Structure formats: C-alpha cells, structure tokens
Amino acid sequence: MASAARSLADLPQVSLRGVRVSPGSLRGLAATGADVAVLDPPRAGAGRAVMQALLALGPRAVAYVSCDPASLARDLAVAAAQGYSLVTLRAFDLFPMTAHVECVAILVNTPGGERGTHAPA
Numbered sequence: 001m002a003s004a005a006r007s008l009a010d011l012p013q014v015s016l017r018g019v020r021v022s023p024g025s026l027r028g029l030a031a032t033g034a035d036v037a038v039l040d041p042p043r044a045g046a047g048r049a050v051m052q053a054l055l056a057l058g059p060r061a062v063a064y065v066s067c068d069p070a071s072l073a074r075d076l077a078v079a080a081a082q083g084y085s086l087v088t089l090r091a092f093d094l095f096p097m098t099a100h101v102e103c104v105a106i107l108v109n110t111p112g113g114e115r116g117t118h119a120p121a
Contacts, residue, residue: 036061039063045066045075061109067100067102
C-alpha cells in the first residue's frame with residue numbers, strides 16, 4: 001500500500017484505500033464510488049461471496065492478482081456470471097524452477113450487462 005501511495009502521489013484525483021476484504025467489509029465501500037478495484041487474495045482465491053459482493057459495487061474494472069491459476073479460474077467464472085469480461089490475462093514466472101506462477105487478470109464490466117462474454121485480449 002505504501003509503495004502504491006508513493007507511485008500515485010502526483011495524481012490528486014486518485015485515492016487509495018486498503019481493506020481486508022470480506023463480504024461485510026465491502027458494504028462500507030459502496031458510498032466511495034470506487035471506479036477500479038485491485039484484488040490480491042490468498043492462494044485459495046477470493047471466493048464466491050467476496051467476488052459477488054465486490055462486483056455488486058459495480059467497479060468499471062478489476063485488476064485481480066493471483067498466485068494460483070485454479071482459484072483464479074473459479075473466481076473468473078463468478079465474475080463472468082456477474083457480467084464482467086476478462087480482457088487481459090498475463091502470467092509471470094516470478095519463481096523460476098518451481099511450479100508457481102503469478103497471474104494478473106483485468107476484468108471489465110460488460111456494456112449492456114451481457115453475462116459471461118469475453119472481449120478479445
């Protein structure tokens with residue numbers, strides 16, 4: 001969080017707020033009008049309840065950082081059912097010579113509420 005704040009210090013229109021995410025904690029964010037959410041859940045993923053609560057806030061985009069492709073896939077399925085499309089997916093081999101892969105997925109709210117569609121990457 002401190003690194004992000006330093007990097008964005010020259011952009012007064014950007015505000016950061018770190019939150020330990022649970023379905024209940026997300027209810028308090030509804031009034032902030034967040035436009036973009038950055039999600040970096042534990043290896044088990046965010047889970048259905050957190051994904052549904054987050055996406056119900058209607059962010060324009062979600063940047064999802066994942067250390068487990070299987071949990072990322074489960075959470076992306078929830079996002080697709082909520083009307084979000086995967087527009088970019090990048091994998092990073094940050095731990096060479098291991099089976100671990102970091103992924104960054106960018107999801108956008110699909111115009112017209114089309115459920116489960118995927119825009120080209």
